[in-house]
Amino acid sequence: MATMTASQTIGPYWHIIEDRSWADLTRFGAEGEQIDLIGTILDGDGQPCSDACVEVWQSDPPASDTFPGFGRSNTDSTGTFRIRTIKPGPVPGRGNTQQAPHIAIRILSRGLMTGLVTRAYFSNEALNEADPLLLSIDDAERRSTLIAVPESTAVWRLDIRLQGDRETVFLDV
């Protein structure tokens, strides 16, 4: 059995393949509650990471001709990414569990030898209280690093701290 090919950093020049329209998952005409998911990525010194590639994947709404389920945003000079999408609904967990609405996030950048995976949940969802992943994180402050908060109408913010104080919970999938 061959093992998976080794990862290498995406580096600082990945924008050569960037299509900025990919940051808008509603561009093919998807219907539903349109939201922006934004966030600032900070390094261990609290400095913004302005060259990162932020990818999102959601299995709800199901991918279709009008909804790709996948998006990609750069981070700007303030380290901020911005994804326009449809707010997901709950999806099945393992066994007979249900997962609260969430968006999977992968951060790739210079200085990251592999992608970092995390999730964005939404602070207004009652299902968060029963979500298996959130429940598996004992510390409430750590858990809160996965929960986006409303910033303005239809705009949700999830800041991501790569290292140190209030470090984001990254997931081993």
Add this chain to the structure above:
Amino acid sequence: MTDPVPFRPLTPGTQPPLDVPGYLGTVRRHPRLKPHPIPQTVTETSGPQFSPRLFPASEDLTKNTTGAAALGERIIVAGTITDEEGRPVPHTMVEIWQANATGRYNHPADRHDAPLDPNFHGAGRVYTDENGHYRFLTIKPGAYPWPNHRNAWRPNHIHFSFFGPAFATRLVTQMYFPGDPLLAFDPIFHGVPDEHSRNRLIAAFDLDITEPDFALGYRFDVVLRGRNATPMED
């Protein structure tokens, strides 16, 4: 409902750690805490599927910028994408980007004093066929200096991005060239602890891919994460 079959855990040593002290960029960007283990759910076992209808292929990087030919040594890169069980990964999108023949990226952040080529943007997109094969035509990228340490130079390399069938199978990596003397000094290449895994990032010169009177050929086979053969209980 039936739980999705999870993908295999990664084999220790075959993937780079996040903290690679010789690569300065990792110092303030690697998380200090261990990643939180989670069981794979539909979120991780499903993933984006790209179709050439919406995301057209662009398989000739030597002519896909202005239509005129880019400068440099033409090369063909081809290979097979399989999973860890050896099964081909069909119809999956591959993204490619790279420096030009002089070692300069067509990117505003690249300040290396080497000439840009107006006919070479350096981006491509290909799809594997039903047998997991892919192929593209490009210009051999040049080496370039980077500010990691004194007299630091990146070996010649091409960046690759793979998706595979699921969020869990995503892979971004770099392909290197055989016999490159800079590989011995590159902290990014050497970030992969296992020597065999590291050397698999070096393409093989391949006379069967080489086309007479046209271009040298290199083979770069890639393995994406595979699923466990049988479902596991939680």
